Amino acid sequence: MSAAASAIETGALVKRGSLRRSRRWALVWSYVFLIMFAVFFLMPPVYMLIMGLKTSAETAAMTNPWWVYHPTLDNFIALLTSRTYLTFFRNSAVISLAVVVISMLIAVPAAFSLGRMKFWGSTTLAAGVFLTYLVPDSLLFIPLFKIMAWVHEHTGITLLNRWWALIIIYPTLTVPFCTWIMIGYFQSIPKELDEAALIDGAGYIQMLTKIFLPVALPGIIAATIFAFTVSWSEFLYPMAFTVSADQLVLPVGIVTTLINGDVYNWGQIMGACLLGAAPPLIIYAFLMDYYIAGLTAGATKG
Amino acid sequence: MANGIAAQPPAVGAGRRMTMQKFMRRRSTTAFALALPLILLISGLVIYPALFAVYLSMLDRTMEHFTGLRNILFLLHFDTFWMVVEQSCIFAISAVFFKALIGFVTSHLVHNLPPKGQRKWRGMLLVPWVIPTAMSAIAWFWLFDPQYSAFNWILHKFGIGPIPWLGVTSWARFSVILVNVWYGAPFFLIMYLAALKSVPEQLYEAAAIDGASWWQKVWYVTLPMMRNIIAITMLFSLIVTFANFDIVRILTAGGPVDTTHVFATWAFSLGIQGNNIPMGASVSLFMLPILGVAAFFILRDINRRGSTA
Amino acid sequence: MAQVMLRKLVKNYDETPAVRGIDLDIADKEFVVLVGPSGCGKSTTLRMIAGLEDITAGDVLIGGEVVNDMPPKDRDIAMVFQNYALYPHMSVYENMSFGLRLKKVPKDEIARRVENAAQILDISELLQRKPKQLSGGQRQRVAMGRAIVRDPKVFLFDEPLSNLDAKLRVQMRTEIKKVHQKVRTTTVYVTHDQIEAMTLADRVVVMNGGNIEQVGTPNDLYHTPATKFVAGFIGSPAMNFVPCTIEEAAGALRVRLSKDLAFPIPQERTQRYRALVGQPSLLFGLRPEHITEQRPHLESNQHPFEVELEVTEPMGMETMVFFLIEGTELVGRVNPDAGAQAGKRMKLVADLGKMHLIDDASRRVL
Numbered sequence A: 001m002s003a004a005a006s007a008i009e010t011g012a013l014v015k016r017g018s019l020r021r022s023r024r025w026a027l028v029w030s031y032v033f034l035i036m037f038a039v040f041f042l043m044p045p046v047y048m049l050i051m052g053l054k055t056s057a058e059t060a061a062m063t064n065p066w067w068v069y070h071p072t073l074d075n076f077i078a079l080l081t082s083r084t085y086l087t088f089f090r091n092s093a094v095i096s097l098a099v100v101v102i103s104m105l106i107a108v109p110a111a112f113s114l115g116r117m118k119f120w121g122s123t124t125l126a127a128g129v130f131l132t133y134l135v136p137d138s139l140l141f142i143p144l145f146k147i148m149a150w151v152h153e154h155t156g157i158t159l160l161n162r163w164w165a166l167i168i169i170y171p172t173l174t175v176p177f178c179t180w181i182m183i184g185y186f187q188s189i190p191k192e193l194d195e196a197a198l199i200d201g202a203g204y205i206q207m208l209t210k211i212f213l214p215v216a217l218p219g220i221i222a223a224t225i226f227a228f229t230v231s232w233s234e235f236l237y238p239m240a241f242t243v244s245a246d247q248l249v250l251p252v253g254i255v256t257t258l259i260n261g262d263v264y265n266w267g268q269i270m271g272a273c274l275l276g277a278a279p280p281l282i283i284y285a286f287l288m289d290y291y292i293a294g295l296t297a298g299a300t301k302g
Numbered sequence B: 001m002a003n004g005i006a007a008q009p010p011a012v013g014a015g016r017r018m019t020m021q022k023f024m025r026r027r028s029t030t031a032f033a034l035a036l037p038l039i040l041l042i043s044g045l046v047i048y049p050a051l052f053a054v055y056l057s058m059l060d061r062t063m064e065h066f067t068g069l070r071n072i073l074f075l076l077h078f079d080t081f082w083m084v085v086e087q088s089c090i091f092a093i094s095a096v097f098f099k100a101l102i103g104f105v106t107s108h109l110v111h112n113l114p115p116k117g118q119r120k121w122r123g124m125l126l127v128p129w130v131i132p133t134a135m136s137a138i139a140w141f142w143l144f145d146p147q148y149s150a151f152n153w154i155l156h157k158f159g160i161g162p163i164p165w166l167g168v169t170s171w172a173r174f175s176v177i178l179v180n181v182w183y184g185a186p187f188f189l190i191m192y193l194a195a196l197k198s199v200p201e202q203l204y205e206a207a208a209i210d211g212a213s214w215w216q217k218v219w220y221v222t223l224p225m226m227r228n229i230i231a232i233t234m235l236f237s238l239i240v241t242f243a244n245f246d247i248v249r250i251l252t253a254g255g256p257v258d259t260t261h262v263f264a265t266w267a268f269s270l271g272i273q274g275n276n277i278p279m280g281a282s283v284s285l286f287m288l289p290i291l292g293v294a295a296f297f298i299l300r301d302i303n304r305r306g307s308t309a
Numbered sequence C: 001m002a003q004v005m006l007r008k009l010v011k012n013y014d015e016t017p018a019v020r021g022i023d024l025d026i027a028d029k030e031f032v033v034l035v036g037p038s039g040c041g042k043s044t045t046l047r048m049i050a051g052l053e054d055i056t057a058g059d060v061l062i063g064g065e066v067v068n069d070m071p072p073k074d075r076d077i078a079m080v081f082q083n084y085a086l087y088p089h090m091s092v093y094e095n096m097s098f099g100l101r102l103k104k105v106p107k108d109e110i111a112r113r114v115e116n117a118a119q120i121l122d123i124s125e126l127l128q129r130k131p132k133q134l135s136g137g138q139r140q141r142v143a144m145g146r147a148i149v150r151d152p153k154v155f156l157f158d159e160p161l162s163n164l165d166a167k168l169r170v171q172m173r174t175e176i177k178k179v180h181q182k183v184r185t186t187t188v189y190v191t192h193d194q195i196e197a198m199t200l201a202d203r204v205v206v207m208n209g210g211n212i213e214q215v216g217t218p219n220d221l222y223h224t225p226a227t228k229f230v231a232g233f234i235g236s237p238a239m240n241f242v243p244c245t246i247e248e249a250a251g252a253l254r255v256r257l258s259k260d261l262a263f264p265i266p267q268e269r270t271q272r273y274r275a276l277v278g279q280p281s282l283l284f285g286l287r288p289e290h291i292t293e294q295r296p297h298l299e300s301n302q303h304p305f306e307v308e309l310e311v312t313e314p315m316g317m318e319t320m321v322f323f324l325i326e327g328t329e330l331v332g333r334v335n336p337d338a339g340a341q342a343g344k345r346m347k348l349v350a351d352l353g354k355m356h357l358i359d360d361a362s363r364r365v366l
Helices: A002-052 A056-060 A074-080 A083-117 A122-134 A137-155 A165-169 A171-187 A191-199 A204-215 A217-233 A236-241 A250-258 A266-286 A288-300 B002-056 B070-076 B079-112 B115-125 B133-144 B150-157 B169-198 B201-209 B214-242 B246-251 B263-273 B277-285 B288-308 C042-050 C092-102 C107-121 C136-149 C166-183 C194-200 C218-223 C228-233 C267-276
Strands: C004-013 C016-026 C031-035 C057-062 C077-080 C154-158 C186-191 C203-208 C211-216 C240-249 C252-256 C262-264 C282-286 C291-293 C302-314 C319-325 C328-334 C345-351 C356-359
Touching: A002 A266, A002 B079, A002 B115, A002 B133, A002 B169, A056 A266, A074 A083, A074 A266, A083 A122, A083 A165, A083 A171, A083 A204, A083 A217, A083 A250, A083 A266, A083 B002, A122 A171, A122 B002, A122 B288, A137 A171, A137 A236, A137 B002, A137 B263, A137 B277, A165 A171, A165 A236, A171 A217, A171 A288, A171 B002, A191 A204, A191 C077, A204 A217, A204 B002, A217 A266, A217 A288, A236 A250, A236 B263, A250 A266, A250 B133, A266 A288, A266 B133, A288 B115, A288 B169, B002 B277, B070 B277, B079 B115, B079 B169, B079 B214, B079 B263, B115 B169, B133 B150, B133 B169, B133 B246, B169 B214, B169 B246, B201 B214, B214 B288, B246 B263, B263 B277, C004 C042, C016 C042, C016 C211, C031 C042, C031 C194, C042 C057, C042 C077, C042 C154, C042 C186, C042 C203, C077 C136, C092 C107, C092 C136, C107 C136, C107 C166, C136 C166, C166 C194, C186 C194, C194 C218, C203 C218, C203 C228, C211 C218, C211 C228, C228 C240, C228 C282, C228 C356, C240 C267, C240 C328, C240 C356, C252 C267, C262 C302, C319 C345, C328 C345
Parallel strands: C031 C186, C031 C203, C077 C154, C154 C186, C291 C328
Antiparallel strands: C004 C016, C004 C057, C203 C211, C240 C252, C240 C282, C252 C262, C282 C356, C291 C345, C302 C319, C302 C345, C319 C328
């Protein structure tokens, strides 16, 4: 009996050892591959930084492109004192903030109405909201261009080549998905909570502001981040609708203005990209969980 | 008291139907009012322009004469159009395939790590998705640059190259796909990681006790449990990739000789730059069928989920 | 004055009836429990009283006033939900005072009322906590506190204890009863647990399939159930039912359960059952606690019989014995020292003074 027990024990010991070893190897290989993928994924931003720190002379000398021999902040200083670049930045910032506010003002009440209150046709509308999210900007930019021209012809209001006109257009990109996220969040709140509020004497607006908004705060943060990053990154609409240097937003400004002719100042361009990518990256660094919650909300909620 | 009650019901009953209706009406009026801005936005800036695009596609170049399907028929007999169709399909399908593959592999790698380190790696690997595409595309453009190319510099050290990354059709097609995969794979990683986390650990334990190998666990447990999310993520990505504009526009602007154009960039070249709005509208409308098919499957999935919930 | 009355109350969900026209009078200060299996319409009834569900037909009266069209907030009611429905972002104090704040009650009045309620429920130290930091039992108290603070005409409870574990449930049950004795507010309480119903209620309303089966005090329901459903629903383990016939022999009646087994019917019931002689589809009903082990002296209506035991389940203070009569399984409760053993024959005693006769066609107790 005891012999059998000890045999089992030693057998188990040997097995356990090998199991642990194979686990460790699996982990080592995981790290090896992850490092390879990380190199691939992080190469462009790192490259932006390397180039941004180089002088034009060093770039032109065609030394090792992956190393900075004489790092300098000149490019960043030049950018941050350049009227043009700061205008791009301001345009982007004002547009994005305005679009975030507008998007939330439209999306949150609509989501409350579609997700919680229901009215005739509200289910169809909820599905329709989702469908609009699937309609891409590349399908709409031509008719929108024409509509803006038409508005100018008939009312005298100029929308084309005006940066603020983008504030009207961008919500088409943000509102459907924000609404969709918020519907999901609102629906995950137990029904008894609004019944309790009804019995406590709250009206529908009070229910929204006093109960649903605070409880769905993570969803609101996620939707806000989404709206901000989308407006900050949008490229096609400003590319199609704005031309003059003082009307451009960052992505388009960098592409069209800083790259002029054959004289590329790549140090500045890369620095501009890095600074332009900073706001979404900073938001992401601090609010990663909300950012990811917003991303996965589309498929796992609602 | 009892008397009073007996007397009341008929009178109150009559009055009730009125207030009842009023109550219900007020509730749905409030609901409708709350949704109204959304309805206006969608109908004014999405549905109306979409229909307007159909109308625009039926005008001639001067936009003064109605020509019916002439633009569409013209495109169908135009070689460049068929090349764009082909390239759009190659671009979207191969990009989505590799995004899904890389996403699947990396999500498993991250999932294998001890829980403490997962956050850090996940955070690092999602960076491409966070950087505005226009800006990362510019960095890629410079990485691909024939003269100063950082890639060719490395390849040169190994005695390979130089490779004309964006200068020759085949390489240019490869490059735009590569950048799209780089940008989109992290999204798949996040979605698949969320799906992996939702598979109950007991299933793996049960499979292990039943004697399943690592591969068998992936095949019989992970894949079936993730099937829905894999499908919906790929459909989403297919739509977005198919309609992609910025990457191709910045890297190649459609060149060399229009061979890397996708629908969006070609529509832009024809419509905005070439000042032929009806033709641009016609091209962009060809995206509708594929979008419609994808939307159909996504909606079906959502409805099914709605009915089981 | 806060009596609640239901008059021919009907609720249909898209043509599917949930409540089929019930009448009920609940007196001021009374504690009434609606009990029944899931889907019997008890929760729907409660929600119609609360105003959370619109009424298909009939009337709900609170304090003598028809409230069918009043929104919930004007009905002056308070409700305790199954999952507590505490506002997760508010502290206990804010949760309890939310309704009063919406009504713009003065601050010091709110403070007074909340503190009073907190004292009754013994949650004074918890007032600054968030719901997340509370245990299940504490959340339940807060939910009740929120109701008490409003000093409403009627308390409504919707299965408030079913999310608690068994031990806590018993504890909170006593708690609810104590609170009611202190505040004496008319209470309508919904549960599927007949023990909860029996222990809490002044009167129990047994519902089934959208109808009221019987209304009565807990003892009424136990001793004189009106229908087969009530007889089977109240009491645990459930009453035994065996098909039987009534025979008459020499002026005395006997109830025959099988070829070999018949019991004499007590003298005082002869009159009541005489008309049933020979009638088909009769059920003999007897609670498990009225089938016991053989004892030295039997009361007048106790009659011994012998069966082979199928299964025995020792419970400690007693042992359940299961046996078959004509293919129907019966349960008895015997003394654990009586030597009950599965597969053995055992002498048992049936107390016929506690028997019921049920017409299986009309499902009425006769």
